Amino acid sequence: MPIYRYQANHAGCPHCQPGFDEMQRLSDPELSACPQCGAAIRRVICAPALAIGGSHLLSEKKIGEKGFTQYKKIGKGVYEKTAGKGPDIISSD
Template structure:
């Protein structure tokens, strides 16, 4: 279901607090704040589209150690205090501050 952004309409007509509501596309547009009863209007905002350059795709790609190595990155993960183990890429297998 989509997430819609609404804003409170202040008595002088200026925009007030913004909040998000998850609604079906077939649900009627809200005219009152669900908690306070103040007048609200729906705000047009950019849609979230997951694709090749989205945040979710970047997280998926950067969490794949083999892919990171293929892209030329080296990834180290902290294994104990002052010690890091290589998980992807070139370089020493272990980095230690000792």
């Protein structure tokens, strides 16, 4: 279920004046009044929450299956292959 952000239109209580989050189904109607004080509120558009990175998406086995190669740093300018095709060690020398 999505989480929607609501904020008071004008004057409101300490709950709705700074804004609050509400988890609702897509089919639920938009809230028009604060659940605590009854003040008029509006839905506010804000940035979605996203998972940063992506290391949790692919295991080393799947990286190779997808055609990628993964290296791990083992020293200054030296990398060792952990998954996929390619040279076993890459060095800056």
